[in-house]
Amino acid sequence: MKTAIITGGTSGIGLATAKIFLAQKYNCVLVGRNLSKFEKIKAELFGNFEFIQADVGKISDCEKIISETVKIFGGVDVLINNAGLYTEGAISGVTEKDFDEIFNTNVKGVFFLSRAVFEEIKKRRGSIVNVASDAGIKGNYFCALYAASKGAVVAFTKSLALELANFGVRVNCVAPGDILTPLTLQQLKNSGETVGDLEKIYPVGRIGTAEEVAEAIYFLASEKASFITGTILSVDGGLTA
Ligand code: NAI
Numbered sequence: 001m002k003t004a005i006i007t008g009g010t011s012g013i014g015l016a017t018a019k020i021f022l023a024q025k026y027n028c029v030l031v032g033r034n035l036s037k038f039e040k041i042k043a044e045l046f047g048n049f050e051f052i053q054a055d056v057g058k059i060s061d062c063e064k065i066i067s068e069t070v071k072i073f074g075g076v077d078v079l080i081n082n083a084g085l086y087t088e089g090a091i092s093g094v095t096e097k098d099f100d101e102i103f104n105t106n107v108k109g110v111f112f113l114s115r116a117v118f119e120e121i122k123k124r125r126g127s128i129v130n131v132a133s134d135a136g137i138k139g140n141y142f143c144a145l146y147a148a149s150k151g152a153v154v155a156f157t158k159s160l161a162l163e164l165a166n167f168g169v170r171v172n173c174v175a176p177g178d179i180l181t182p183l184t185l186q187q188l189k190n191s192g193e194t195v196g197d198l199e200k201i202y203p204v205g206r207i208g209t210a211e212e213v214a215e216a217i218y219f220l221a222s223e224k225a226s227f228i229t230g231t232i233l234s235v236d237g238g239l240t241a
Contacts, residue, residue: 001048002124003027003073004221005065007056007113008083010037012181013131013217015044016210017080020218022047027073031056031065031083048073056083056109062116070120077126078221079117081110081153084131086183088191091144099145106149107156114160114171125168129220130157131213132175134236150175154232161230170229172220177236178207203238 004021008014009030018028028049032038038051052068054061069076085105087098110130121128135143136150157173164171178184178198184207188194198207216235219225234240 001025001027001073002077003029003069003075004078004080005029005031005069005076005117006080006082007031007065007109009080010034010041010051012183013176013179013210013213014080014082015041016214017082017217018045018049020211020214021078021221022049024218024222026078029065029069029073055105056081056113057104059108059112059116062109062113065113066116066120075124076117076120077124079113079121079126079128080131080217080221081113081128082131082217083109084133084183086187087146088140088142088187089145090142094145102145102149103152106146107152110153111156114156118164118169121169122164122167127170127172127221127225128160128164129217130171130173131217132157132173132232134175134177134234134240137175137232137234137240157232158230165229170220170225172225172228172230173232174213174216174220175232175234175236175240176208176213177202177234177239179210179213180207181210201239202236203241206237208235208237 004026006018009018010032132153133150135147136154161171213235
């Protein structure tokens with residue numbers, strides 16, 4: 001049986017992704033900072049799964065995620081670097097603390113968990129999928145900090161894909177547009193906007209679902225994408241077309 005690690009697996013896109021991998025008979029490790037969040041969603045999951053409580057922004061936790069997964073399931077075939085934090089606002093209001101918080105999860109976490117998994121994932125000739133954003137590809141107003149972090153994920157994906165290609169490990173990335181998840185609901189609450197406001201800028205006339213992103217993640221991770229590495233797949237209803 002294959003094993004997938006999904007960070008931020010107890011909510012939104014990560015949870016939808018875990019459900020797909022479980023349906024495909026993978027062992028799943030859901031990584032999150034909050035055990036009570038896992039307890040709340042556990043009944044929605046069917047199959048072999050474990051929760052590992054960890055903050056991907058800490059290198060020691062990244063190493064723990066891999067060693068515990070190997071102890072539980074014997075190896076790692078797939079890593080989904082999905083955990084992420086969103087923020088928006090004018091650059092003048094961004095503090096060093098804000099910067100560190102966003103970069104620790106969105107960049108440092110993706111980087112060091114990928115470093116930690118390397119020895120294991122190359123044994124399985126597995127694959128890594130990172131979750132960036134349309135904001136990592138094009139400019140978004142009042143979004144400089146988040147965009148900088150997701151742009152880093154895009155660039156990291158491409159370079160790591162080159163570095164790991166010789167080992168038979170593929171590295172890809174999805175770049176979602178607005179997706180209706182707890183993250184987006186919080187964003188709307190903070191900005192006072194509505195889903196209808198977001199929908200106006202989408203060529204397809206709506207925002208996306210977590211399942212639509214999860215399907216793209218699963219495709220990139222699976223053997224169906226065996227000749228695809230270093231790619232950034234937009235899942236955004238035409239927003240960046
Ligand atoms: P979400 O907030 O529903 O889920 C993210 C999960 O990651 C949460 O459970 C959170 O607690 C966890 N997490 C955050 N920091 C963590 C850390 N340091 N260690 C471990 N877990 C941590 O958000 P959503 O929408 O499912 O987002 C998933 C990914 O998709 C993120 O990387 C986000 O930036 C990206 N994304 C989301 C979009 C959207 O519109 N929802 C659009 C574009 C990208």
